[in-house]
Amino acid sequence: MTKFDATPQLPPNGLTVAELFAGGGLMAVGLKSAGYDLVWANDFDKNAVKAYRHNLGDHIVHGDITALDIDSIPDVDVIAGGPPCQDYSVAGTGAGESGERGKLVWAYLRIIETKRPKAFIFENVKGLIMKKHRPTFDSLLERFAAIGYTVSWRPINAWDYGVAQKRERVFIVGIREDLGFTFEFPEPSAEYYRTQVLRDVIGDLPEPSEYYYRHPRNYDRRAVYSIDEVAPTVRTVNRPMPDGYKPHPEDAHVTVEIAKHNPQPLSEKALEYPHRDPRHLQKHRPPTEDEPSPTLPAVLHKGVPYGLFYPPNHVQTQATTVKPHQRLSNQRGYVADMDGPGRTVNTCRLDHAEIHPQQPRRFTVRECLRIQSVPDWYVLPDDLSLSAQYRIVGNGVAxxxxxxxxxxxxxxLRTTTESSAIGERLISDDSGREAV
Structure with a gap:
């Protein structure tokens, strides 16, 4: 078995990239794998900067982008990144460009105008193109055109492109006008269009044992398991094993180390939340392995109802009809077989909901990273709080x-420049250098 990697490393393409609002580097992971040379990055969150440095290098600068000397940003071929989205998110403040974070879209534009890369990639929440914030979006497109960029934009659902998550984000790609072409977005392939489900990305990870939920402190932050033809054998690193534990006879076989795959036990109150009111269950129903994940939000660290997941090996039982606000912690409900289709969740009636006889559990950090299509070589530092780790993953780009x-x-870019050297610099130079 090989470790999970949805972004296989391509050879260097000769193009350099700087990233604004880089977060923990989930977008940078994808660009690095695509062959780009990451030369500079910035973020205001010290925990995100620590995660970025731990995985991608020391070229990230910690600080407020609005206070940064733009001239200190190196000349690059591509500038990428997405300003904080909370002020434009449907679930956020709704403040838009009047919010402190919402204003940062204009800081992004000023940097593009000053540095004049040959291309930029801008990412934000789908709320930016909704009715309330559409004037800001349209104004942003006009401003990009005014400073000399031909822009293309598209709302992208990550599930359409081989990610096991229904994550919708809007992307703008701008091409400097002197290059003479308009960017065309890649189309989803038949192989990956809405085919990936949780089983595909987290199905090979070991399921936490019942012992863990009773004695979580006996487990380390890393799970090490053996791979054989029957099932993975779960054990831990440098921690005492449960009383009576007997190692699998094949434990000496090849082991694979998976970081950040420790489940986080939930309180009784937290577990009961989705079932307390059928409306909660309809809105926040945890997915099974046969479905993609709902969007992992920036507030994933807050716990229930975010990031809940029904573990595998469910048992199909008869559905139960309940009344609004009836507590369902001891009730049994229906869940489809793992290899069959799931029943429709009724959004019209409040007196019926499909629930599960087993309590859901929370996604582990590693599972969240895989759902975001992040390779297993990316590991969040141990000295980051759990809430910081979840926040970094939820804020990232798939x-x-x-x-x-x-x-x-x-x-x-390579086709348009008609050059054998894909990284040939075409950045306009206001200081007297000639563009190639």
Whole structure:
């Protein structure tokens, strides 16, 4: 078995990239895998900067982008990144460009105007193109055109591109006008269009044992398991094993180390939340392995109802009819067989909901990373709080989407420049250097 990697490393393409609002580097992971040279990055969150440095290098600068000397940003071929989205998110403040974070879209534009890369990739929440914030979006497109960029934009659902998550984000790709072409977004392939489900990305990870939920402190932050033809054998690193534990006879076989795959036990109150009111269950029903994940939000660290997941090996039982606000912690409900289709969740009636006889559990950090299509070589530092780790993952760009956009952009730049050297610099130089 090989470790999970939805963004296989391509050879260097000769293009350099700087990333604004880089977060923990989930977008950078995709661009790096696509062959780009990451030369500079910035973020305001010290925990995100620590995660970025731990995985991608020391070229990230910690600080407020609005206070940064733009001239200190190196000349690059591509500038990428997405300003904080909370002020434009449907679930966020709704403040839009008047919010402190909402204003940062204009800081992004000023940097593009000053540095004049040959291309940029801008990412944000789908709320930016909804009715309330559409004037800001349209104004942003007009401003990009005014400073000399031909822009293309598209709302992208990550599930359409081989990510096991229904994550919708809007992307703008701008091409400097002197290059003479308009970026064309990659189309989803039949192989990956809405085919990936949780089983595909987390199905090979060991399921936490019942012992863990009773004695979580006996487990380390890393799970090490053996791979054989029957099932993985779960054991831990440098921690005492449960009383009576007997190692599998094949434990000496090849072991694979998976970081950040420790489940987080939930309180009784938290477990009961989705079942307390059928409306909660309809809105926040945890997915099974046969479905893609709902969007992992920036507030994933807050726990229930975010990031809940029904573990495998469910038992099909008879559905139960309940009344609004009836507590269902001891009730049994229906869940489809793992290899069959799930029943429709009724959104019209409040007196019926499909529930599960077993309590859901929370996604582990590693599972969240895989759902975001982040390779297993990416590991969050141990000294980050659990809430910080979840926040970094929830705020990130799905790495595979960034990878595919990066590959497509590099190919179109190479074709348009008609050069054998894909990284040939075409940045306009106001200081007297000639553009190649």
């Amino acid at each position: 790495s595979r989407v960034a990878y595919l956009l990066g590959v497509t952009l590099a190919e179109q």
